[in-house]
Amino acid sequence: MDFLRPATWEDALAMKAARPDATPIQGGTDVMVEINLDKGRPTALLDLNPVAELSRWSWTAGPAPMLRVGAGVTYTRLIAELGGWLPGLAQASRTVGSPQIRNRGTLVGNLGAASPAGDGHPPLLASGALVEAESVRGTRLIPIGEFYMGVKRNALEGDELIRAVHVPPAAGPQCFAKVGTRNAMVIAVCSFAVALDLRARRAGTGIGSAAPTPRRAHAAEEFLAGELDWDGAGPVDPALARRFGELVAEAAAPIDDVRGRADYRRHALAVMARRALGWAWAEREV
Amino acid sequence: MTVWREAVGTPAARVEGPAKVTGRAGYTYDRPVTDPAYAFPVQATIARGRVASIDSAAAAGVEGVLAVVTHRDAARLADTGDAELAVLQSDEVGFRGQFVGVVVAETPQAARYAAGLVRVEYEQRPHDTELRADRPGLYAPEQVNGGFVSDTDEGDVDAAMEAAAVTVDRAYTTPMEFNSPMEPHVSVAVWDPGERAPGGGFAEGARLTLFDSTQGPHVVRSTLAQVFGLPPERVRVISPYVGGGFGSKGMPHAHNVLAALAAWAVPGRPVKLALTRQQMFALAGHRTPTIQRVRLGAGADGRLTAVAHEVVEHTSAIKEFAEQTAVGARMMYAAPNRRTSHRLAALDVPVPSWMRAPGEAPGFFALEVAMDELAQACGLDPIELRARNDPEVDPESGRPWSGRHLVRCLREGAARFGWAERTAPGTRLVGRELVGLGVAASTYPYYRLPGSRAVVEYEGGGRYTVRIGAADIGTGAWTALTQIAADALGCRLRAVRVEIGDSDLPAATVAGGSSGTTSWGSAVVAACRAFRHVYGEQPPAGAEAGADMPDDPDAERFAMHSFGAQFAEVRVDADTGEVRVPRMLGVFSVGRVVNPRTARSQFIGGMTMGLSMALHERGVLDHRTGHVINHDLAEYHIATHADVVDVDAVWLDEEDVHAGPLGARGIGEIGIVGAAAAIANAVHNATGVRVRDLPITPDVLLR
Numbered sequence: 001m002d003f004l005r006p007a008t009w010e011d012a013l014a015m016k017a018a019r020p021d022a023t024p025i026q027g028g029t030d031v032m033v034e035i036n037l038d039k040g041r042p043t044a045l046l047d048l049n050p051v052a053e054l055s056r057w058s059w060t061a062g063p064a065p066m067l068r069v070g071a072g073v074t075y076t077r078l079i080a081e082l083g084g085w086l087p088g089l090a091q092a093s094r095t096v097g098s099p100q101i102r103n104r105g106t107l108v109g110n111l112g113a114a115s116p117a118g119d120g121h122p123p124l125l126a127s128g129a130l131v132e133a134e135s136v137r138g139t140r141l142i143p144i145g146e147f148y149m150g151v152k153r154n155a156l157e158g159d160e161l162i163r164a165v166h167v168p169p170a171a172g173p174q175c176f177a178k179v180g181t182r183n184a185m186v187i188a189v190c191s192f193a194v195a196l197d198l199r200a201r202r203a204g205t206g207i208g209s210a211a212p213t214p215r216r217a218h219a220a221e222e223f224l225a226g227e228l229d230w231d232g233a234g235p236v237d238p239a240l241a242r243r244f245g246e247l248v249a250e251a252a253a254p255i256d257d258v259r260g261r262a263d264y265r266r267h268a269l270a271v272m273a274r275r276a277l278g279w280a281w282a283e284r285e286v
Numbered sequence: 287m288t289v290w291r292e293a294v295g296t297p298a299a300r301v302e303g304p305a306k307v308t309g310r311a312g313y314t315y316d317r318p319v320t321d322p323a324y325a326f327p328v329q330a331t332i333a334r335g336r337v338a339s340i341d342s343a344a345a346a347g348v349e350g351v352l353a354v355v356t357h358r359d360a361a362r363l364a365d366t367g368d369a370e371l372a373v374l375q376s377d378e379v380g381f382r383g384q385f386v387g388v389v390v391a392e393t394p395q396a397a398r399y400a401a402g403l404v405r406v407e408y409e410q411r412p413h414d415t416e417l418r419a420d421r422p423g424l425y426a427p428e429q430v431n432g433g434f435v436s437d438t439d440e441g442d443v444d445a446a447m448e449a450a451a452v453t454v455d456r457a458y459t460t461p462m463e464f465n466s467p468m469e470p471h472v473s474v475a476v477w478d479p480g481e482r483a484p485g486g487g488f489a490e491g492a493r494l495t496l497f498d499s500t501q502g503p504h505v506v507r508s509t510l511a512q513v514f515g516l517p518p519e520r521v522r523v524i525s526p527y528v529g530g531g532f533g534s535k536g537m538p539h540a541h542n543v544l545a546a547l548a549a550w551a552v553p554g555r556p557v558k559l560a561l562t563r564q565q566m567f568a569l570a571g572h573r574t575p576t577i578q579r580v581r582l583g584a585g586a587d588g589r590l591t592a593v594a595h596e597v598v599e600h601t602s603a604i605k606e607f608a609e610q611t612a613v614g615a616r617m618m619y620a621a622p623n624r625r626t627s628h629r630l631a632a633l634d635v636p637v638p639s640w641m642r643a644p645g646e647a648p649g650f651f652a653l654e655v656a657m658d659e660l661a662q663a664c665g666l667d668p669i670e671l672r673a674r675n676d677p678e679v680d681p682e683s684g685r686p687w688s689g690r691h692l693v694r695c696l697r698e699g700a701a702r703f704g705w706a707e708r709t710a711p712g713t714r715l716v717g718r719e720l721v722g723l724g725v726a727a728s729t730y731p732y733y734r735l736p737g738s739r740a741v742v743e744y745e746g747g748g749r750y751t752v753r754i755g756a757a758d759i760g761t762g763a764w765t766a767l768t769q770i771a772a773d774a775l776g777c778r779l780r781a782v783r784v785e786i787g788d789s790d791l792p793a794a795t796v797a798g799g800s801s802g803t804t805s806w807g808s809a810v811v812a813a814c815r816a817f818r819h820v821y822g823e824q825p826p827a828g829a830e831a832g833a834d835m836p837d838d839p840d841a842e843r844f845a846m847h848s849f850g851a852q853f854a855e856v857r858v859d860a861d862t863g864e865v866r867v868p869r870m871l872g873v874f875s876v877g878r879v880v881n882p883r884t885a886r887s888q889f890i891g892g893m894t895m896g897l898s899m900a901l902h903e904r905g906v907l908d909h910r911t912g913h914v915i916n917h918d919l920a921e922y923h924i925a926t927h928a929d930v931v932d933v934d935a936v937w938l939d940e941e942d943v944h945a946g947p948l949g950a951r952g953i954g955e956i957g958i959v960g961a962a963a964a965i966a967n968a969v970h971n972a973t974g975v976r977v978r979d980l981p982i983t984p985d986v987l988l989r
Contacts, residue, residue: 037564037918179862181983182902183928187920189984258906258916264863264985271861 002044009051012161017136020158022046026054026071026109029101030118048072048161057082057164066166068132071109075102086167088123088174088193095119095178098185108162114147114154114213121148121214122193122206123176130166135159141166148213172196173283177272178208181259189260192248192272196280201230205273210252210265217251220244220273236281244277245270293769293779294948297883301784302527302764311527314472314499319556322474323352325548326397327541327565328387328404330379333413333912334603334634337377337386341405345389350396353551354404356387361488361550363543364515369604370637371513373543379408380604381636382912383568385540388548390557413634416909417600419457419577424598424629430610431644432731432799438616438682441623443581446592450583454659458580458652459979462905462914463573465641466924467759469529470563471570472499473545476556493520494546500525501536501757502796507789509538514546526787528759532895533640534570535759536798541569567917571639572905574599574609578652583623588664588671590621595653598629602637606630609638610645614729614959615653617845620677634912640798642895643955646730647962651899651980654726654963658970662711668725668967669696669705680845688844688944691875692727695851695938699725699873702936703853712974719857719866722972728850728872728960732942732951733801738835739792740806740813742775745783746827750775752784752813755791756806761954762884763802769880770807770948774814776823792832800848800952803880804945809835811947840944848951850874852893852964858972863984867897867965872935877942877951885953889935892957897933898925900962904981 004022006012016022023042025031026049035041048054054072059065067085069078075093079102083090089107096102096110096119110118111131124144131142133156144165147155156162174195180186191208203224205217227240254265305311312318330337342354360374373385387404391397426436447453473496480491494514500506503523511518528535541561549557561569576599583592595615601607612626641647661668673693679686699705708723715721740754752771758764764784772779785791795805812833821829840846855869872893879885902923905914916922935957941949962980970976975987 033920179864179984182923182926183866184926185920186923258921260983261985264988267988268862268984275861 001041004044004046005050006046007050009053012046012048012051013134013136015046016161017159019044019046024048024112024161027074027105029097029105030110030113030115060166064168066168068164068166069107070164071162072106075105075107078107085169087170088126088176088195089120089167091176092119092123092193108165111165112154112162114152116151116211116213117187117209118214119178119188119191119208122191122208123174123195124165124167125206125214125216126174126193126195126204127167128204131162132164132166133160134163135161139163145216151212170195171200172198173280175276175280177276179268179272187259190254190265190269192269192276194273194276194280196284198230198284201225205248207248207252207269210254210269212253215251217248220247220251223247236278241274241277245274248273293772294880295878296769298765298769298779298881300762300765300884301768302758306527313469313527313529314474314497314525315558315560317474317497319474319476321555323390323392323552323555323557324394324397325388325390325545325557325559326394326401327385327544328389328401328406329565329568330382330384330386332379332408332410333382333415335379335408335410337379337406338409339407340387342387344403345400348391348396348400348403350392351389351400352392352555353390354387354400355390355547355551360547363513366512370540371538371543373540374547381568381602381634383565383636385544388544390548390552413912415633415635415907415912417575417577417598417631417633419598421631424631427606427608427628427630430608430613430628432610432613434610434613436608437627439625443592443594443623443625446623447581447583450591451586452584452660452663454580454582454656454663456580456656456659456978458578458655460576460648460651461980462575462907463641463899463903464567464905464922465532465534465571466566466919467530467532467534469499470561470566471535471539471541472560473497473542474556474558475545475549477549479553488514488516492516495522495524496542496546498523498525498542499528499535501528501531501759501798503757503787503789504755504793505796506538506542510542510546513543523789524787525757528757531759532642533644533798536640536796539570563919564917567905567914568636571641572636573641573644573648574601574638576609576611576648578611578649580652580656582656582660584660584664586664588660588666588674590619590675592623593619593621594625595649596625596627598631600631600633600635600638602635603632605637607638609648611649614646614649616682617680617847618653618727618729619675620681624681635907642892643730643958646955646959647899650726650728650960651962651966654960655966655978658724658967659976669700672696672727683845685843685845688840688846689875689877689940689942690847690849691938692849692851695849695873695875696725696727699851699853699871703871705853708971711971714972715860718860720860720972722856722968722970724854724856724964724966724968724971726852726960726963726967728852728956730800730848730956730959732846732848732945733799734804734808734838734841734946735795735799735801736835738794738805738809739832740809741792741830741832742813742817743830744821744825744827748777748781750777750782752782752810753791754786754794754806754809755789756786756794756802757797758786759797761797761802761888762881763797763806765884766803766880767806767810770810771814774811775818800954800956804948804950804952805835807880807948807950808946809833812836838946844944846942846945846951848874848876848956850956850960852960854964854968856965856968856972858969858987863987865901865969865982865984865987868931870897870933870961872957874935874937874956875940876937876953876956877940877945878949879937880948880950886935888953889957890933892955893933893935893961894925894930896958896961897930897965899958899980900965901925901929901981
């Protein structure tokens with residue numbers, strides 16, 4: 001196994017172009033686990049940790065600026081520095097591993113790994129994030145909904161690396177919920193994120209650990225946009241919340257595995273979706 | 287009786303605490319040795335068969351590799367009949383993960399890399415790893431762990447069940463569980479080869495020093511001496527600090543032998559071997575899965591007429607270990623008709639072994655959930671049911687109890703825990719959480735094992751050294767033995783220095799069976815008394831006296847057991863089934879408590895392990911491959927801090943006058959016994975759902 005260690009982003013892109021077989025490693029919380037579990041040995045590792053510019057975040061230009069979160073920004077920093085703009089993502093980040101893992105792990109590293117159970121994916125889907133993929137050929141922005149291609153497979157070309165992820169700042173309350181078989185250090189049995197956009201009067205959703213890829217619940221989103229009383233005071237109509245939950249559960253395609261049964265996952269998703277909507281809506285009143 | 291002066295019974299801080307928290311305490315792998323080499327095992331990737339060929343050329347060619355040892359060239363061991371320890375002696379493979387080779391190299395990295403290059407081809411045979419109660423080939427072992435008979439049968443259980451007004455007849459299961467101490471199993475082997483014998487065998491004059499992480503340096507020494515065909519005095523085992531064991535380090539396992547074989551292959555080089563977390567799941571022992579049928583028959587008043595506890599469990603085809611799961615049911619409750627049995631399936635699985643409270647821990651999950659079911663069926667409070675069935679004398683032996691205070695523990699706990707607030711099952715909803723309380727009884731036998739000796743030496747200047755080859759695996763033995771010696775000598779705590787953890791010290795039995803403090807402590811008391819008898823209060827510097835642990839005549843006349851009451855509150859999310867345990871309380875009757883600080887830590891540690899057993903722990907064996915697929919701490923869940931909220935333990939203020947000079951019965955294991963049942967019973971009280979299979983996961987509560 002070759003170990004490639006670029007010092008700059010330019011070097012990293014050049015190396016990736018020369019070695020499309022290389023597996024990028026950022027924090028290592030996915031890649032090293034796979035290696036330690038003997039789930040295949042990469043022919044080469046491309047260590048992006050030394051690339052200093054990746055650990056920065058900034059605002060994008062334009063009429064609707066987004067947060068451009070560099071590939072090296074750790075969960076700990078994301079929570080501390082960006083939590084005010086990205087509350088759903090910060091909430092999900094707090095459930096990742098332990099403090100040590102959050103000090104090391106990065107949102108974008110886990111994004112590249114594209115595990116269906118990754119905690120960061122549902123809020124990225126709910127927010128409508130864009131993945132900034134770059135290669136020596138140039139840069140493109142991939143809508144997050146088109147990024148996940150299959151279990152641990154993403155839409156990157158062989159020579160591309162993720163430079164950053166662009167996330168719109170919250171335009172309303174956001175909420176993340178997760179069921180696990182213990183209270184910390186746990187891979188989700190299933191998870192759910194909702195992001196309300198109060199100006200545009202629509203909701204984004206993200207489902208985790210309940211399909212081959214993280215995915216949105218489109219029908220549930222359309223239902224909320226059309227049926228939620230966006231001007232209404234007081235709590236969400238229970239019947240509406242229940243229907244929303246059902247639509248979220250219908251969007252999932254879970255399996256039975258060691259962590260839980262498919263029917264339990266569907267049920268728990270409906271509960272989490274209903275609750276997350278209620279919590280987010282209640283936050284609007286504060 | 288010793289008159290306890292001032293040390294025993296006080297919460298003395300751990301004497302080795304500062305060394306541990308400052309990093310000065312040398313754990314086994316960190317032990318400095320000259321010019322060490324590093325071993326990494328090659329493990330079988332089939333569950334049963336034989337090694338057809340091994341190609342180690344690529345591994346041997348890796349820079350820094352010193353040796354690749356397989357069954358073809360490993361030194362020959364004595365035949366002790368223990369197939370687990372007959373490491374690399376044949377081409378047979380008895381379970382997936384068994385050692386088939388080892389690479390020794392200049393660095394751990396090179397060894398690990400090279401081990402991955404060793405190509406082994408197998409002649410695979412069909413394997414069988416699945417435990418079922420209806421499978422053919424189940425057999426009754428000659429005896430079960432602890433030396434108990436496999437089966438007992440008194441009266442006529444079937445007739446009593448037939449005639450009983452109220453009955454419970456249910457099956458309960460517990461999964462494969464793993465000890466998972468924080469420090470993995472580690473051995474550092476150093477040979478002084480003497481004259482090397484022709485043919486690669488062990489020479490007459492060879493000496494082996496093993497730095498080891500073990501619960502019994504003397505146990506490892508005597509066993510390995512036999513395996514290597516050496517006189518015991520030519521094997522030394524050193525193990526002052528141990529990062530947990532829970533039984534998995536109570537006897538030598540294959541890695542000890544592998545480390546020594548690896549070191550023998552590289553003359554002049556000490557060899558370090560540390561099992562990885564994943565390797566521990568195949569090589570460090572585990573608790574068998576159990577399928578338990580419990581039958582209880584009672585009158586309408588709840589008085590038991592029949593108790594039957596019949597267990598099916600597994601062992602490894604290559605070595606028998608029979609967990610004594612049903613033994614606790616023989617003495618726990620009064621009933622004229624009682625039956626217990628153990629049936630084993632010898633499977634192609636790793637070798638099971640001791641895990642905290644072997645027997646009682648899984649057995650009392652079943653028995654105490656069944657008692658809760660009986661209480662429900664009789665319309666009785668579970669505490670009242672247990673009180674009505676509290677036997678005057680030991681139902682099995684007919685002997686009087688040395689002190690049975692189970693009912694006091696239950697009533698004391700009920701008052702402290704707020705048991706009166708318990709409502710009917712599934713009726714207490716707080717927000718969207720169903721709240722429930724549960725109780726279970728707990729017990730653990732008193733074991734005082736013969737074979738320990740202590741020596742006391744006066745160093746001059748008012749200072750004494752007490753030597754005994756015991757082990758502190760985090761239990762507090764360093765501290766408790768210091769307290770015991772201080773009081774037995776009549777001096778201050780700081781005047782005593784205890785030396786343990788070395789087989790060059792006087793013989794000591796294993797840190798197992800909750801017997802350490804009582805066994806070693808009795809020997810220490812005897813040695814201190816012998817010392818004072820010979821030298822009085824004004825000994826000359828260098829004065830030394832020792833004594834063996836005295837006999838324990840009361841152990842033959844009394845039934846001696848510790849008891850406890852376990853209480854749990856659970857909150858179950860009514861919509862998702864997630865279970866939280868906000869409170870646990872244990873009330874224990876264990877005789878005298880030598881050190882309340884370390885004792886409390888033992889109790890709540892055991893209860894926490896019981897919580898983990900109730901809600902989290904489950905080894906998943908893939909029967910297609912014989913592989914424990916969740917063999918790491920990411921997937922084999924153990925309770926985290928976030929799962930453990932308020933766990934408290936208290937104990938009756940007492941001494942057991944029949945339990946040796948200390949009046950203490952041992953405390954290391956009782957904390958886990960009944961804890962999982964208390965939680966399962968609380969889950970029933972919260973939800974009305976009776977869970978009979980561990981662990982309790984959210985999905986089963988929504989069925």
